[in-house]
Every structure is written in C-alpha cells, then in structure tokens.
Amino acid sequence: MRAATMLTTTEVAAAAAVAPSTIKRWADQGILPFSRTAGGHRRFERFAIDRLLREQPAAISSSDPVTTDWVRCLVDGRRHEIDGGLLEAKARLGSWWRVADELAVALVEVGNRWACGRLTIAEEHVASDALARALARVGDALPIRLDGPRCLLACAGEDEHTLGLSLAELCLRELGWTPLWLGRCTPVEEVVRLVRGGRAAMVALSASALLGDEQALRAITGEVGAACKERGVGLLLGGAGAWPSPPSYGVRVTSFAAFHDYLAEEGDRR
Numbered sequence: 001m002r003a004a005t006m007l008t009t010t011e012v013a014a015a016a017a018v019a020p021s022t023i024k025r026w027a028d029q030g031i032l033p034f035s036r037t038a039g040g041h042r043r044f045e046r047f048a049i050d051r052l053l054r055e056q057p058a059a060i061s062s063s064d065p066v067t068t069d070w071v072r073c074l075v076d077g078r079r080h081e082i083d084g085g086l087l088e089a090k091a092r093l094g095s096w097w098r099v100a101d102e103l104a105v106a107l108v109e110v111g112n113r114w115a116c117g118r119l120t121i122a123e124e125h126v127a128s129d130a131l132a133r134a135l136a137r138v139g140d141a142l143p144i145r146l147d148g149p150r151c152l153l154a155c156a157g158e159d160e161h162t163l164g165l166s167l168a169e170l171c172l173r174e175l176g177w178t179p180l181w182l183g184r185c186t187p188v189e190e191v192v193r194l195v196r197g198g199r200a201a202m203v204a205l206s207a208s209a210l211l212g213d214e215q216a217l218r219a220i221t222g223e224v225g226a227a228c229k230e231r232g233v234g235l236l237l238g239g240a241g242a243w244p245s246p247p248s249y250g251v252r253v254t255s256f257a258a259f260h261d262y263l264a265e266e267g268d269r270r
Contacts, residue, residue, distance in 0.1 A: 006043045010101045010257040015049055019066040019105055026052075070106035074127035075119065082134040096174045097260035100167035103131070104256065107163060111209075128163060135166040142173040149201035149266070154182035154191055156220050156241065161208040164239050168204055171256055175263050177202075188223050195227040202234040202266060204259075207241025214242040225249030234266055 012032070013020040026032040027042055032052055034042045073085050089099045110127050113119040119127075151172050153165045162183055169179045180200060182191065194200060203224060207217055221237065225248050228235040235250030236259065237243045243252050253259045 007046055007049065008255065008257060009042050009044070010098075011255045012044050012049050014101065014104055014108065014255050016052070018064045019102060021066065022064045064105075066102065067106050067109050070103065071109050071113070071127070074106065074110065074131055075123050077126040077130040079130070079134070082130055083137065086134055086138055095260075096170040097256045100171060100256035103167060104164075107131075132163060132166060135163075135170065139166070139169050139173065142170070144173060144178055145176045146178070148176045148178040150178045150180050150199065151202040151204055151263075152180050152182055152191060152194060152200045153204050154186040154206070155184045156205045156207040156239075157188075157211060157216060158185055159206065159208050159211050159239075159241070160184040161206070161210070161239075164206040164208070165204070167256060168206070168238065168259060171260055171263065175260070177263060188220055191224050192227040195224070195231055195233055198231065200233060202236065202263075203228055204236045204238060206239040207237070207243060209240035211239075211241035214244055217242055218244040218248075221247045221250065234262070236262060 007015070009020045009023050009027075013023045016023065023032065023044075024042070027034045027044075032044060033048050034044050037043055070085070073081050086099065089102060090096060093099055093102065107128075110119065110124060114121065114124040153168060153172075155162060155165065165181070165183065169181070172179045180194075182194075191203060191205075195203060205220070205224065211217060221235075221244055225235055227233075229249045235247075237247060237250055237252045238254075238259065245252065251262060253262065
C-alpha cells in the first residue's frame with residue numbers, strides 16, 4: 001500500500017486548489033520537488049506541498065486557467081455552458097474520474113473565494129446548484145448495469161453537501177457500478193440496515209470540511225464499519241471532513257483518482 005506521506009499529482013492539485021497540469025508545471029520548474037515510481041509517475045512528499053502552501057502562498061492562486069474558467073462558468077450558472085464544459089472536459093481528459101478531480105479543485109477555489117469575500121453567498125449557491133443539476137443530467141445519460149455491484153452513497157451525519165457524492169456517482173457508473181443514492185442527512189442506522197440486508201457491495205460516505213468533529217465521525221465510522229466488516233462490504237471515506245486516521249475499518253480517499261483505483265480493484269474481485 002502506498003505510504004500515506006506520498007501524494008499523487010492529482011492529490012497535490014486538490015490540496016493546493018489548482019489543476020493537475022499546474023502541479024506538473026511546478027514540478028518541471030523545480031518549485032515542487034518530486035520522485036518517480038518505477039512506472040514513471042510523479043510522487044510528492046506531503047511535507048513539500050505543506051511547505052509550499054505555507055511559504056509561497058502567492059504561488060497558490062486562482063491564476064490556473066482551467067480552474068479560473070470553471071469558476072467563472074459555474075458562477076455564471078448558464079446551463080448550456082456548464083453542460084458543454086463537462087462534455088469537453090470528458091473528451092479532453094478521457095474519463096469521468098479525471099473530470100471529477102478537476103472539478104474538485106474548482107470547487108475548492110469557489111469556497112476560498114467565498115471565504116475571503118470575493119464571491120457572495122448567492123454566487124456560491126448558484127455555482128453549487130448549477131453544477132449539481134448539470135451532474136444529474138450527465139449521470140442520467142450514463143448507462144447503469146442492472147447486474148453491477150451496488151454502492152451506497154451517503155453524507156455523513158448531518159452534512160448536506162452532496163456535490164462530492166454526485167461526482168462519485170459518475171465514477172461509479174463509468175466502471176459499471178450501480179449507485180444507490182441516499183444523499184444528505186441519512187441516519188447511520190439506515191445505512192447499517194441496508195448493509196446488513198445485503199443491499200450493497202460497498203459504502204461511500206462523504207464528509208465536508210464543515211464536519212470538523214473527529215469524535216462524531218469516529219463514531220459513525222465505527223458503527224458503519226462494524227456492519228461493513230461483518231458483511232464483507234467495502235467502506236470508503238471521502239471529503240475534507242475530520243475522518244479518524246486511520247479509521248477502524250475502511251479506506252480514506254483524498255481524490256477521485258484514488259476512488260477510481262479502489263473501485264477498479266474491487267470490481268476485479270467480484
């Protein structure tokens with residue numbers, strides 16, 4: 001298993017709120033040190049990106065053109081432009097999990113701009129709602145395998161932020177999984193009931209950065225994890241919430257690339 005301190009290009013991009021192409025450019029320019037795997041892929045030590053974020057904040061800006069274009073597109077809220085952007089990104093990147101990671105960076109930037117007053121709360125809401133509707137339209141157009149393994153998608157606790165789940169749904173459908181959408185504010189006991197009833201081969205829980213109570217998330221992970229372990233069901237924990245590290249059961253994923261890899265491995269076993 002990959003060491004927790006080594007990050008992929010996509011994971012570093014998500015942490016820095018820029019596009020993966022920007023991370024590659026920083027690496028080539030010597031701004032961000034890296035090593036390569038036997039297969040030639042870049043890997044970055046966590047302390048290096050933490051130091052860059054701390055010591056060179058001016059480098060971490062919204063100047064990345066891909067991120068800037070997405071933010072503008074989402075804030076404008078024009079349906080045809082967002083739909084077209086999603087299809088263009090899929091053609092350019094080749095897979096929905098790569099599109100999801102690119103959008104995740106843009107969403108971080110939207111949040112940053114709102115936090116520092118560069119976007120109003122109305123603009124942030126327009127951006128989130130416009131993307132949610134666009135992702136629903138794209139998802140509805142993707143085929144679902146009736147015999148595919150099922151994955152429960154739910155927000156943790158009282159979290160109401162479902163965009164991460166919508167992006168995860170595209171990744172699931174792309175690999176032949178059947179998503180079972182539970183969405184926001186799903187009681188833990190309901191997730192446990194469905195797991196014990198044999199309704200899913202995997203559970204994906206999302207916690208946004210607003211869920212900073214590690215103790216509460218530890219309790220959720222313990223309860224759901226016990227049911228998943230009992231039934232041999234996989235458990236994935238995503239989002240920027242304060243998930244326990246390491247969880248008592250399950251895998252913490254910090255990018256849609258990692259989510260995709262886990263799904264692919266699990267799909268091969270079934």
